[in-house]
Amino acid sequence: MSGLSIMCDQSATDTITTYVFDPRSLTHAQAMGDACAVCHVKWPRPRHPLGELPDGPEVYGCDECAGFVAAHTAQGRAHALAAH
Ligand SMILES: [Zn+2]
Structure with missing residues (x-):
């Protein structure tokens, strides 16, 4: 699998961007x-929460990818996650 689609959860109530993973991906x-x-x-x-599924469960990532995601979260960008 080479693609990973991630939707930005616009309904998040706090200031932290929560990625909602498409379970089909x-x-x-x-x-x-x-x-x-x-x-x-x-x-x-x-062990690092990367985001969650639409119905609530958290999705986890390894150390390397969590750092990668955190860096892009800080920039408010999600599309770069498809770089793999
Ligand atoms: Zn990883």
Whole structure:
């Protein structure tokens, strides 16, 4: 899988941008938090919340991808996540 679509949740009530992942773009392992939502790595187990699914569960990422996402979150940009 080479693409990852992420929608920016415009309904977020706080000032932190929450990414809402499209569950159709995630594997079962990614949706369950067993694999990094960006690069699919399963070990070490991803522990950094990257965003959430439309129905609430958090989606996790590995150290490397969490840093990548945080950097782009700070810039208010999400589209670069499709760089993989
Ligand atoms: Zn990763």
